[in-house]
Amino acid sequence: FELMESGGGSVQTGESLRLTCTKSKEPYSRYCITWFRQTVDNDLEGVASINDNVIATYADFAKGRFTISKDNAKKEIYLQMDSLKPEDTAMYYCTSRHRGFWEDCTFRRDDYDTVGLGTQVTVSS
Secondary structure, eight states: OOEEEEOOEEEETTOOEEEEEEESOOOOSSEEEEEEEEOTTOOEEEEEEEETTOOEEEOGGGTTTEEEEEETTTTEEEEEEOSOOGGGOEEEEEEEEEOOTTOOOOOOGGGOOEEOOOEEEEEEO
């Protein structure tokens, strides 16, 4: 594998989960790692992104509730999700790509060439 997600599960509204994306290798010195989610309605949304300079970007719905971080030594990227809501129910995917020198990370799924199998998050009311 190149990317593997873990940490999903079923929680109640207001609870927290921490998702982990584990990389098997580090092919790029400049990169974007982005979490996407696919809802039951099949909507695909960018959630949060982090680059090699530890610059993080969040979707509006994630700001203030979700935190993306990384541990280079462990080759892991984390998505801490607090104050979860039923509308956060989705399959969460980790993706990665090379980043150009001046390039920002995006929430366009087609920009990413590597994706994991996903981890399911279910939030009940």
